[in-house]
Amino acid sequence: MRISYSWIKEFVDVKLSPEKLSDRLTMAGLSVASLDEVDGDWVYDIEVTSNRPDWLSVRGIVREVAAITGAKFKKARPVLRATLAPGKKSSQPFSVRVSDTKGCPLYYGNLIVGVKVTTSPAWLIKRLKAVGLRSVNNVVDITNLCLMEYGQPLHAFDFDKLEGGAIVVRRACDGERLILIDGVEKKLSAGLLVIADTKKPVAIAGIMGGQDSEVSSKTANVMLESACFDPVAIRRGARLLGVASDSSYRFERSIDLSGVKAGLLAATKMICDMCGGTLAAAKQAGTPAQSKKQKIIFDLKEAADVLSIRITPREAKSTFEKLGFGVKQKKPDVFEVTAPSFRKDIKVAQDITEEIARAYGYDKIPLTTPEIKSFSMKVPKVQTIERMIRRLLVSMGLKEVITYSLTSEENYAKSGLPLPQAISALVNPLSQDYSLLRTTLLPALLECASFNISRNNPDFEIFEIAHVFGKGEETISVGILLSGDKRAAWLKDSMPYTLYDLKGVLESLFNEFSIKGYVFTPLEKQSSLTGFTPSQGSALNFCLLVNGSEAGSLGVIPEAVKRSWGIKAKDDIFVAEFSLSAFACAADLKKVFRPLASTPSITRDISVLAGNATPYAAIKELIEKRAAGYLKSVALAECYQGKEVPEGSRGLTISLIYGSEAKTLTDAQINLVHSNVLDGLVKELSLTLR
């Protein structure tokens, strides 16, 4: 809402400078977004909250200015009214009929004849320009001026364009069309509230007039409309048509029924005085009956307590009166308050408390420290673990990313993922790129990878923890992506990431939460998480089981997927994704101290030649079985593939650390166990010792 300083001064005797007034308005809830000097005047742009449609007019704002500054109203400006010219009764047929009284409870139509439509006088053009309105012609400008002053939307029709001299307020029929004053033709759908003549719609009620019946320089007779339309009907209509106007904005927020006639009379009078017209007929449909005013019992003690202020009943009463409220003192501290018709926002006692606070000044309300008592609230385990995992991943050098939860079919296709059946779509997406609720973090991580690699930063390690959405269920997922080299300050120390780095990150998490029952295994059947089958050349070619059920997947991004994301890097990219809740179920957050070993340990290395078909897990399992009770740990020292070993096999060096918590083992005991281990490797797994 734009309003000029001079317009305000026309009504009230404000002594404050434009800047000072701006501060006062802001602190009273009329937030001034900008104050600009325009042609020697000052123009305020005020953000009016949706609960205060009464501030969408000069008179409404002036009322507030008077209340907050104590400025006196200037000698009451007469409410303009025009009277029917005696003896000039029109012989032309003119009728007003409302067929939908819910959509339009009140309609006034004034027929003004003999109007001379020209350009507006300079003062009028300037005043409208200051508040951001373009001058059209004297008649239209007068309706706009009255709209701004009274907050009552008005519309002037060229009466001679109304078929049968009739105004009918009705719902549109399917298939009807109308070219609006902005020149755009709209197809009207059934149910839209329109103003029509005997044949066709001539305006969309409360939203915009039609081009054909607009007032032009050829217009001689004007039908001036001032009405009240149902806020919901106008709001729906404006949204449906995608058209908004100063009128619809005010009708949506609901107008003051008692202002409908004031606006009409003022505009009629001005048109008669300034455009040479004569009021020939005045028609009315509906009554300006107000809904019964609601009485609110207001306990001043309660309000003073909420606000921690001291305020006397007299002060409260004076505030109410300044705001135009009706007030009856029931008890010393209890009032019965009735809000004026333009204050539809006042419904409960708390609304009145706010009025007291506004008048007192929000800035004068003291600061106190609340007593926040301890209360019980069970923090879900998932929530705790989410924070812990985030910190752990960061401590491993990973950077957290935040990507959009909305995705597209194309992103799934580019990532080599089938589109899950359970995916949810938006009714009203901004674009197809962001039309689906994601079920996996993978495409977004790939997009991040593609973005960074294309900017010449091929080396990074990132993760995201975010919600993913199935049909009717929302879970938290953790995604990790490693790309390029593990960076080092001395460049020769840099090492490319491998799948084992990614697996190591996951293993560290498992260790940290004492999760034992996890297995990494090649994906053999369709993944229940991603819906993926191994044959489709997925990125996620390995599966992660926790306590026997699928909890996540990991793997290397195939070349085809890299290509479709425009990733040109030669290095492999590794990704993993797992369900936080599966993780949380298995996690043990209890930490219990284990005494530090005081017995010595003895290390023995084993070097074996193992065929690729023999997994490391089998070797480790055998060692653990055969050395049970003597073994502290098994560590891989090296896995060598290359010239020194035959093709299809690997040279493994494994360190066995022997020891017992209970007693010191002798060399002889360890030798016995160790040869048993070696024996097993040769006989059971057919490995060659090197």
Place this chain on the structure above:
Amino acid sequence: MSFNHAPIAQEAKNYINFCQDKTALDAARVKYLGRKGIVAELFSGIPALPQEERKAYGASLNILKQAIEEVLHQKEAALSASVASAGAPGPDITLPGKKPLLGRQHPLTQVETEICDIFGRFGFKVFEGPEVETEYNNFEALNIPLEHPSRDAFDTFYIKTEGKEESSAGRRLLRSHTSPAQIRALKTCLPPMAVVVPGRVYRPDAMDASHSFMFHQVEGIAVSEKMRFSDLKGVLIAFAREMFGEKTKLRFRPSFFPFTEPSAEVDITCFLCAGQGCPVCKKSGWLEILGCGMVHPRVLKSSGCDPKAWRGFAFGMGVERIAMLKFGITDIRMFFENDIRFLEQF
């Protein structure tokens, strides 16, 4: 026989101090203290002495030996010090250090955590709600009626449902603010209670430098028998001082939110220009930072709390806005591009 070894001591001292490097010093050590060195030779003379002189003579030799050792030790230290300063072998401390790779939390997570932690110290607990919400929780329960202009501030993404149109209460949407979690929190932990709710929210805003269809909020609600508006002011000023600095001032302006009454918009003194006026605060000296108010009785009612027995306050703030101000970021889209060079700065 004379026990005066001073000449030998002096000669040794000169000899040792004349050494220019470690090799010469080693030779000097052998010369004086070696198995066949001068001191050893003197010791070997002990048996030839009369019984009564042996002890005193031995003691004086020990003193001589110690004195020479001391000189050797000093010279050695001096030599190695000069070697180090000459920089011959040993580490070149000017070579770059091998920095461990540091991970980072996303700047939005950092700011969100900072906010929640501050309120945590005041006694608030962190409560989380789902991002897919019912239309009822997102709107009606918060006193935002259907077809009401107050919904304009909350344009919302709706989720397609299969088959027949569900009732309004059952329609699902992406929450357009974290406030629906107020309803969930009040139903989960009965008052007195105080929680903060961080999380992602969604609104169909076309993307530009200051708008994103996905962003983050932190919501707070505290309900007790006698919660006051002044308590809200007290908590928020304490928060702002921790978050933005001791000198931060707050300005509470009357405003409107359907779910609070009275409602206020809160500005802080611009910390970039200390309230003097700059382009960021549009020359006003103030930065709009959050909205707040006393919980509307209808919200308490729809959460199953008796508004006659309980009073509460609530507030909500945008994490992106605070992070942008704090770090001097001018384009909201940078948060979601995840350029590694951007992430490594925070």
